[in-house]
Amino acid sequence: MPPTTSTKQTPLYLLTTEGCSLCEKAKEQLWDAVSHFSLTLVELDIVDDRDLFERFSVQIPVVTLHNPVPPAKECYLGWPFDREQVYFWLAENLKNRT
Numbered sequence: 001m002p003p004t005t006s007t008k009q010t011p012l013y014l015l016t017t018e019g020c021s022l023c024e025k026a027k028e029q030l031w032d033a034v035s036h037f038s039l040t041l042v043e044l045d046i047v048d049d050r051d052l053f054e055r056f057s058v059q060i061p062v063v064t065l066h067n068p069v070p071p072a073k074e075c076y077l078g079w080p081f082d083r084e085q086v087y088f089w090l091a092e093n094l095k096n097r098t
Contacts, residue, residue, distance in 0.1 A: 009040040010037070010065065010094070011039065011065070012034060012039040012040065012063060012065060013043075013064050014030065014043045014048055015056050015063070016043050017046050018045065018047070020061065021051055022060070022079055023079050026061035026079055027061075031081065036087070038086050039090075044069070051069070059077075062076050063077045063089075064076045064077070065094070
């Protein structure tokens, strides 16, 4: 039997909500880095979780490498950001995870 290899990619969570034009702009800044770092972009609608809504309703879009449900002390990258900032933030935070 051949060895199995994990193809599971690290998630990058984007806290968003329907109709958020800034969130769409944020996604444009994320795609290259998502591909470069072999991440999976996971969009979380803050309206679906009361705690997320209370914590982030005036801050979205926000990205994090850790699922923010349940709440944890976490490093977030909040808008505004550009591609260069995304690359730098991901490089630093992915390095700190290992």
